[in-house]
Amino acid sequence: MDWDGLRRELGDWYERVRRDLPWRRTRDPYAIWVSEVMLQQTRVKTVIPYYERFLERFPDVAVLAGADLQAVYKLWEGLGYYSRARHLHAAAGMIMAQMGGRVPSDPQVLRRLPGIGDYIAAAVLSIAFDQPFAVVDGNVKRVLARVFLMETPVNHPPGHARFQTVADRLLDREQPGRHNQALMELGALVCTPKRPLCPQCPWTAHCRALQSGAVPDFPRRVKPRRPGEQFWVAGAVLKKGRLLLTRRPDRGLLAGLWEFPCDRMDGAADPAADCAAMVRRQVGLHCAPPQHLVTVRHAYTHFKLRMALYLCPWQGGRVRLDGPDHFDWVRPDQLDRLPLHGAVHKALPALLQALRGQ
Ligand code: SF4
Known part of the structure; x- marks a missing residue:
């Protein structure tokens, strides 16, 4: 050569x-x-x-x-x-x-x-x-x-x-x-x-x-394993015109980014009921029956995500002291000031539209 x-x-x-x-x-x-x-x-x-x-x-x-x-x-x-x-x-x-x-x-x-x-x-x-x-x-x-x-x-x-x-x-x-x-x-x-x-x-x-x-x-490639798709349920808790946002931990998946309270629920039979229970468990708030807004898909580096977002009208309770390390009640027009992760971003238009219709 x-x-x-x-x-x-x-x-x-x-x-x-x-x-x-x-x-x-x-x-x-x-x-x-x-x-x-x-x-x-x-x-x-x-x-x-x-x-x-x-x-x-x-x-x-x-x-x-x-x-x-x-x-x-x-x-x-x-x-x-x-x-x-x-x-x-x-x-x-x-x-x-x-x-x-x-x-x-x-x-x-x-x-x-x-x-x-x-x-x-x-x-x-x-x-x-x-x-x-x-x-x-x-x-x-x-x-x-x-x-x-x-x-x-x-x-x-x-x-x-x-x-x-x-x-x-x-x-x-x-x-x-x-x-x-x-x-x-x-x-x-x-x-x-x-x-x-x-x-x-x-x-x-x-x-x-x-x-x-x-x-x-050329080039030669080995066949990659397909990343599996996870299913998450997220609850946008609405209290007096503000939405509850929580921040993910500084280490690990999507570290430090903001989102609505959410959890992985692959195979959930009743995501709406599971969403209300998840909100209660994670942040200690009670809400009226959650209303499904949108389901979005987003591909992250190591996995694909399908996330169902529910609107959860607040009915009672305060955010638990032993709940999320960081949380904030945010006006809908201020959501874009926080660093949100991709799936939350994709779900925002449906949420904002639903709030405008209330
Ligand atoms: S294969 Fe790539 S390196 Fe080879 S001639 Fe074509 S463009 Fe150039």
Whole structure:
């Protein structure tokens, strides 16, 4: 394989076609770190407005570290994978407390920060600090699998090291940041998952999949297990024009996000009655028979959710002292001030419509 030719042709191609993205206009390690965290599992087009709002509100590590986590969640709302926001915030705190307020350029130190794994570390170190670390994400794996006709499945963690070895060998050590971005750009714009645009590719002369007519067969994948669907019942308790919202714990599923009292009830025979009992059990309130408003579906990272939302008119009782750690009675027009999780968001229009009709 002509490694020098691959590097040169990739770099030249990138200089010609690169997209002008906001995080490519800076060498600030903090801004690059934020962009890479947001870009994990999320499309560029979606990330741009979030990135711009985030940098405007939290322009540097110090401001982010001093911010309330709820404010960070609020700005992250809709981007999903909220643990990324929590880790970013916690890491900013560590940088201020232990690292003199500067994003570390030492790989060992950087990797100690929460949420920074191989990929983010390599991206920040190469793009912001010109250090020779190769990034390997889904785009990179797909391109490498095709160019080098690699049989290793791209979605099987034990195979990751093989892709890393090839990416390390391929890395342009003179311009590692540009090289990494170019390889990811190639995967995003040309060597796409379906119908790659091979005639526009700078590597047509090298690509083994193209030469052997095997492009549709690569990359290889192992069949993933389908995530099961959970059924949740949620009760929007209405008291004197306000709705009861509770906040999920700071660790675990959908950590720190707000929702209506809810519980998993796979196979519930009478969800309305179960909803009233759940509200009593969880928050200690009595309500009139719940009225079904809507059932929504939402796909989270590790599971799919079907959630039935009920309107529960308050009839008596106070929120139990040993109930939720955080709760609030919120006016319907103020619901969008809280960071809500995706299923709650989807159910809101039906709730607001029902309240308008009362
Ligand atoms: S020639 Fe086609 S399959 Fe090969 S790397 Fe380029 S776009 Fe991908």
